[in-house]
Amino acid sequence: MQKLYDILNENWPDIDFEKEEKLIDDGVLTSLDIVMLVGELNDAFDIEITADELLPENFNSASAIEALVKRLTAE
Amino acid sequence: MSISGAGFLLFLTAAALLYYLVPKAYRRFVLLAAGIIFYLSFSPAAGLCLLFTACFTFGSALLLGRLHRLEKSALDGGDADRKAVKARFRTRRKRLLAALLTVNFATLAVFKYLDPWLAELNDLFGLSFRPLNLLLPLGISFYIFQTSGYLIDCFRGRVEPERNFFKYALFVSYFPQMIQGPINRYQSLAPQLYEGSDFDADKIRLGIELLLWGMLKKVFLADPLADAVKEIYANYTAYSGFSVFLGAALYCIQLYADFSGGVDVVRGASQIFGIEMAENFKRPYFSRTLDEFWRRWHISLGEWMKDYLFYPMALSGAMGKLGKAARKRFGADFGKVAVPALCTLIVFLAVGVWQGPGLANIAYGLYNGLLMSFALLVDRRVRAFKTRLKIKDSSRAYRLFGVARTCFLVVIGRYFSRSASLYDALRMLWRTVRYFGEGLGEGNPFTAFGLDGGAWARVLFACAVLFAVSLLQEKGIRIRETLAKKPWYVQFVPLFIAVALLVVFVYLNTDYTAIAYVYESI
Numbered sequence: 001m002q003k004l005y006d007i008l009n010e011n012w013p014d015i016d017f018e019k020e021e022k023l024i025d026d027g028v029l030t031s032l033d034i035v036m037l038v039g040e041l042n043d044a045f046d047i048e049i050t051a052d053e054l055l056p057e058n059f060n061s062a063s064a065i066e067a068l069v070k071r072l073t074a075e
Numbered sequence: 076m077s078i079s080g081a082g083f084l085l086f087l088t089a090a091a092l093l094y095y096l097v098p099k100a101y102r103r104f105v106l107l108a109a110g111i112i113f114y115l116s117f118s119p120a121a122g123l124c125l126l127f128t129a130c131f132t133f134g135s136a137l138l139l140g141r142l143h144r145l146e147k148s149a150l151d152g153g154d155a156d157r158k159a160v161k162a163r164f165r166t167r168r169k170r171l172l173a174a175l176l177t178v179n180f181a182t183l184a185v186f187k188y189l190d191p192w193l194a195e196l197n198d199l200f201g202l203s204f205r206p207l208n209l210l211l212p213l214g215i216s217f218y219i220f221q222t223s224g225y226l227i228d229c230f231r232g233r234v235e236p237e238r239n240f241f242k243y244a245l246f247v248s249y250f251p252q253m254i255q256g257p258i259n260r261y262q263s264l265a266p267q268l269y270e271g272s273d274f275d276a277d278k279i280r281l282g283i284e285l286l287l288w289g290m291l292k293k294v295f296l297a298d299p300l301a302d303a304v305k306e307i308y309a310n311y312t313a314y315s316g317f318s319v320f321l322g323a324a325l326y327c328i329q330l331y332a333d334f335s336g337g338v339d340v341v342r343g344a345s346q347i348f349g350i351e352m353a354e355n356f357k358r359p360y361f362s363r364t365l366d367e368f369w370r371r372w373h374i375s376l377g378e379w380m381k382d383y384l385f386y387p388m389a390l391s392g393a394m395g396k397l398g399k400a401a402r403k404r405f406g407a408d409f410g411k412v413a414v415p416a417l418c419t420l421i422v423f424l425a426v427g428v429w430q431g432p433g434l435a436n437i438a439y440g441l442y443n444g445l446l447m448s449f450a451l452l453v454d455r456r457v458r459a460f461k462t463r464l465k466i467k468d469s470s471r472a473y474r475l476f477g478v479a480r481t482c483f484l485v486v487i488g489r490y491f492s493r494s495a496s497l498y499d500a501l502r503m504l505w506r507t508v509r510y511f512g513e514g515l516g517e518g519n520p521f522t523a524f525g526l527d528g529g530a531w532a533r534v535l536f537a538c539a540v541l542f543a544v545s546l547l548q549e550k551g552i553r554i555r556e557t558l559a560k561k562p563w564y565v566q567f568v569p570l571f572i573a574v575a576l577l578v579v580f581v582y583l584n585t586d587y588t589a590i591a592y593v594y595e596s597i
Contacts, residue, residue, distance in 0.1 A: 039395070
């Protein structure tokens with residue numbers, strides 16, 4: 001999952017993804033960030049993240065995003 | 076029944092007394108009855124429209140739920156190709172949802188937009204469509220959006236469709252939200268309504284405090300500015316560009332005090348019943364960017380637009396292809412932001428249409444959408460520029476600059492959202508630029524439109540109080556909760572002052588005329 005961290009760190013260098021646990025709840029990532037991130041993830045992992053998956057619990061931390069990507073890759 | 080009036084307070088008191096007197100299991104019926112009485116007190120005919128929406132969306136959600144159950148049975152039945160089954164049912168649900176939303180929004184279109192758009196067509200093309208002269212049902216924009224959100228959540232499987240019509244009717248007709256929202260989510264509001272609340276004196280006191288604070292904002296800040304703002308927007312050709320700009324700035328203050336005050340009243344009223352409603356404002360004039368402003372202003376509409384329009388559109392297959400094409404044609408940096416920028420523009424067009432049917436409203440949406448899309452497109456370059464000049468986002472000077480720039484952009488936007496037509500808005504802008512200092516030396520530009528020295532002093536004092544309270548809240552201080560920890564006589568002082576002010580200046584004042592809330596007519 002190094003690829004995921006590369007995407008996150010390259011696009012949002014100011015955010016500490018190792019520590020942040022409330023990326024959505026605290027407004028660290030805005031809706032515009034989320035759409036950009038989803039586009040990158042869809043391309044990088046050949047998955048399709050739909051609007052139905054856009055729940056705070058799926059994007060609040062890097063580990064949550066990783067779990068989402070793993071689940072969709074497995075499906 | 077105006078929510079600033081004594082009639083509403085009496086009604087609220089009676090409903091709250093009855094609510095806590097009946098057993099908990101029956102409390103929801105008190106709220107349902109109160110909602111029906113409250114709504115019918117405005118217009119019995121409009122009640123039919125509300126009833127139609129409640130019945131239609133209730134049945135629609137059950138249909139969506141049925142499709143979910145059929146899908147589950149097919150999957151449990153061991154159908155080999157699970158992916159195909161899921162895709163098949165998703166397509167069926169999507170088609171059904173599209174049809175249901177079309178009908179739901181058609182109700183809004185017929186009542187809110189049809190006549191103004193027919194008139195516009197008549198004007199533009201010399202046609203002679205006859206207007207239907209339909210009455211705009213109270214709160215229709217709010218309850219159509221709220222019920223549409225419920226349907227989309229049922230479609231996504233996030234909400235189990237309600238099977239009891241009387242419970243669902245309460246979610247649609249809960250009376251504090253009927254005048255001006257906020258647009259509540261089923262998941263957060265409905266369980267509180269259905270379960271009923273235990274009597275909690277602390278919660279009730281917090282609710283009363285919020286309600287009184289909202290009334291003070293409306294009566295002592297929004298209402299005194301209403302006539303002056305109306306005068307400038309109606310007769311802008313008689314004023315200097317400076318006064319026109321001042322009028323738009325005053326309208327920003329009036330609208331905030333009016334809308335946020337109204338929402339405080341309804342959220343406070345709801346808290347009296349122990350029911351928390353969605354927050355709608357977080358001190359928007361402290362925002363450093365327009366994007367932040369829209370995350371702090373009318374939050375429930377912004378969240379609705381984000382979850383039910385922006386995300387589905389931005390993540391759709393068509394936008395995915397567009398994003399790829401943009402990356403290929405214009406490079407990775409532009410390609411990344413092209414889709415969010417386009418979707419932001421479309422969402423703000425929708426926000427403009429939501430505000431009203433006129434071209435000026437559409438222009439208002441476009442204005443905000445274009446500015447935000449542009450900011451997104453140039454974001455990387457701006458960041459590089461700031462790094463080169465060693466400008467830190469966190470510096471006090473840059474933060475103040477951001478707030479001032481955002482306020483300026485918001486004021487310009489209000490030329491469109493308040494003016495009688497797009498033509499008037501553009502002429503007002505032209506006047507501001509071309510005749511900014513005209514006649515400024517001849518008389519007092521601050522009192523020219525009917526706001527005398529005393530009225531200015533009162534308005535400035537009210538602004539200062541609101542600013543001080545907002546500043547404390549910005550620093551993370553929860554004023555009502557902090558007050559609740561003080562001795563009872565300390566808690567009593569602000570309550571007493573608020574009630575005394577309202578009694579003396581409103582309820583015992585025979586000269587006082589109640590002014591309708593700006594968003595009542597939406």
